[in-house]
Amino acid sequence: MDSKHFYHDVIMAGFGGQGVLAIGNLIAYAAMKEGRHVTYLPTYGVEMRGGTANCTVVISSKEIGSPIVQRPHSAISMNLPSLLKYGPRVLPGGLLMVNSSLIDLNEVSRNDVELLAIPVNDIAIRNGNPKLSNMIALGAFVEKTKWVGMESLFASLEKVFDERHHALIPSNIKAIQIGAEFVKKTETNSTNDSK
Amino acid sequence: MxxxxxxxxxxxxxxxxxxxxxxxxxxxxxxxxxxxxxxxxxxxxxxxxxxxxxxxxxxxxxxxxxxxxxxxxxxxxxxxxxxxxxxxxxxxxxxxxxxxxxxxxxxxxxxxxxxxxxxxxxxxxxxxxxxxxxxxxxxxxxxxxxxxxxxxxxxxxxxxxxxxxxxxxxxxxxxxxxxxxxxxxxxxxxxxxxxxxxWALTGARGRKxxxxxxxxxxxxxxxxxxxxxxxxxxxxxxxDIRFETVNTEDARFIIVAFGSMARVSKTAMELAREAGMRVGLFRPITLFPYPEKALFDISKRVKHFLTIELNTGQMVEDVKLSVDRDAQVYFYGKPPGALPPPEEILEEIKKYYA
The missing domain is CATH 3.40.50.970 (Thiamin diphosphate (ThDP)-binding fold, Pyr/PP domains)
Known part of the structure; x- marks a missing residue:
């Protein structure tokens, strides 16, 4: 049964309002629905007011000890300050996803991690709603990592969002799908390139 | 299951x-x-x-x-x-x-x-x-x-x-x-x-x-x-004493921590185990009444205790009062600010683990 043991962690960061806490919450909820152990540790208070927001999500097949992660296996950076803070902490061989709409890829100093550059704001604007860039990011990240199933993610929306926002669920699902599609296409292209 | x-x-x-x-x-x-x-x-x-x-x-x-x-x-x-x-x-x-x-x-x-x-x-x-x-x-x-x-x-x-x-x-x-x-x-x-x-004040109709x-x-x-x-x-x-022990049976070294620090310590303990160190965790759940007897009993076998706290040293006094005289009690504390990740606690374990 050893092959079934797994442990994932991610630090998601951006500026307040970019929605990193919401997507962290969603991925944690979806993993819980799938029977995993999860912890979701958000920043709160002073950091949230006008500064950066971040959360740490751990998903495991076993009971989770520390919800605090110093060196994550993956990170999502939605803006430059987040990349500068958390980029260097990602473990070698880990995954670094950056929002290339707001971050110049020359700022990425790591060459020992897998870089996933997604222009989430541009994609969101192109699809008519810049507010959904966090969901684009979520879709891309989950498509890449497969930590949770898309269906669990969709089903989590109504649990995480307040009832007064439930009318927005379809557009959020669409944004997640668009983010996932972007990663699928990129991966197909790079496979073709290598041929 | x-x-x-x-x-x-x-x-x-x-x-x-x-x-x-x-x-x-x-x-x-x-x-x-x-x-x-x-x-x-x-x-x-x-x-x-x-x-x-x-x-x-x-x-x-x-x-x-x-x-x-x-x-x-x-x-x-x-x-x-x-x-x-x-x-x-x-x-x-x-x-x-x-x-x-x-x-x-x-x-x-x-x-x-x-x-x-x-x-x-x-x-x-x-x-x-x-x-x-x-x-x-x-x-x-x-x-x-x-x-x-x-x-x-x-x-x-x-x-x-x-x-x-x-x-x-x-x-x-x-x-x-x-x-x-x-x-x-x-x-x-x-x-x-x-x-x-x-004993409650419910209106004294029909009683004193x-x-x-x-x-x-x-x-x-x-x-x-x-x-x-x-x-x-x-x-x-x-x-009504309550506490949790993890891996204390074969331990040669015990971390004592409560609340949030206990779970960070639990991961540190796992890292130490992976590195071949026989480390266990003792977590008081009732801080009063303090599980002093349970700690004393363990200290008859294990002689090294590392107390981890998010302060500069408070519960460590209860650990010292509880354990057997010849047991060593070490302390690692952090004042408020950055929370210590498990790796930091692991370094402390390495310092004292003999």
Whole structure:
């Protein structure tokens, strides 16, 4: 049964309002629905007011000890300050996803991690709603990592969002799908390139 | 084993406290807002009134604790929650309630001090919680949850224990456990068999009036009262000690930590095990009554104890008082600010592990 043991962690960061806490919450909820152990540790208070927001999500097949992660296996950076803070902490061989709409890829100093550059704001604007860039990011990240199933993610929306926002669920699902599609296409292209 | 995931919800530790209170039959809440515990009053303000209960945001913590004193004197389950500076303001009331033998639950989702300090997680209120805080020779039951599930379970237990002993019981959490989310199974634990509240002020129709007081001026009266309280605290030590041990059986080295630091320590212990070190974890769940005998028993076999705290050294005194004379007690503490990751604790283990 050893092959079934797994442990994932991610630090998601951006500026307040970019929605990193919401997507962290969603991925944690979806993993819980799938029977995993999860912890979701958000920043709160002073950091949230006008500064950066971040959360740490751990998903495991076993009971989770520390919800605090110093060196994550993956990170999502939605803006430059987040990349500068958390980029260097990602473990070698880990995954670094950056929002290339707001971050110049020359700022990425790591060459020992897998870089996933997604222009989430541009994609969101192109699809008519810049507010959904966090969901684009979520879709891309989950498509890449497969930590949770898309269906669990969709089903989590109504649990995480307040009832007064439930009318927005379809557009959020669409944004997640668009983010996932972007990663699928990129991966197909790079496979073709290598041929 | 298949887990019943359908019943689990993902909630903050603070919300779990509020749910535990409701499921324990708490009907009244009095409090004044303060970070990082505001989700508790927020939840209760919404959910207590429909249950026939009442939520009151008082003008201050001093008013809150005295409203609580009055409410609990009527025998109803009631609570308050606050954070460190607010809890300091409540100490007079806590002393009066201990003296008057009133069962209440107080939640301290502690922040950092001294003074206004800051809002980051801290365990700097260990002394205040376990050593009285208010004046007089009294004790409070102090429970230290380390998971969101325990925030729920121990809140439920705190109500039972406070009723069992007619004594205030405190939940001592911190910003980390209060703010983080984890799956919660909202299953009511079995309720204790509790004595009837025949002491409560319920209107004296058809019976002699009851009196709730902490003033005893007759000769010998206060001595007797203090001995009675003492007996109660001794009984808590006999009947209601709770703690968790992990990997202590074959351990040569034990980490002692409570609350949030216990779970970071648990991961550090796993890292140490992977590196071939026989490290175990001892986690007090009741900070008063402190599990001194259990710790002493372990110290007959294991001679190295590392206490980890989010302060500069408080519980370590209880560890030193508990263990056998020839045991070594080391300490690693952090003042509020950056929370120590497991790797940092692992380095401390390596320093002392022989």
């Amino acid at each position: 298949v887990e019943q995931i359908s019943e689990k919800i993902l909630v903050r530790g603070n919300e779990a406290v509020a749910m535990g209170a409701i499921d324990a039959g708490c009907l009244l809440f009095f409090g004044y807002p303060i970070t990082p515990q505001n989700e508790i009053p927020e939840y209760l303000s919404k959910h207590l009134p429909p249950l026939g209960g009442e939520f009151i945001q008082a003008e201050s913590e001093i008013a809150s604790i005295n409203l609580l004193l009055g409410a609990s004197a009527t025998g109803v389950r009631a609570m308050s929650s606050s954070s460190s500076p607010g809890i300091s303001l409540m100490q007079e009331g806590l002393s009066y309630m201990a003296g008057s033998e009133l069962p209440v639950v107080i939640v301290n989702i502690s922040r950092s001090g001294p003074g206004l300090g800051g809002i980051s997680a801290s365990q700097g209120d260990y002394f205040q919680s376990t050593r009285g805080g208010g004046h007089g020779d009294y004790r409070m039951i102090v429970l230290a949850p380390s998971t969101v599930q325990e925030m729920y379970d121990l809140t439920f237990l705190a109500f039972d224990l406070s009723d069992k002993y007619r004594n205030p019981a405190m939940i001592l959490g911190d910003a980390l456990i209060g703010q983080m989310k984890e799956p919660l199974l909202r299953r009511k634990p079995e309720k204790m068999d509790l004595p009837a509240k025949d 009036p009851n009196r709730i007081k902490s003033l005893y001026l007759q000769e010998g009266e206060l001595t007797e009262h203090n001995w009675k309280l003492y007996q109660k605290y001794e009984r808590m030590k006999k009947e």
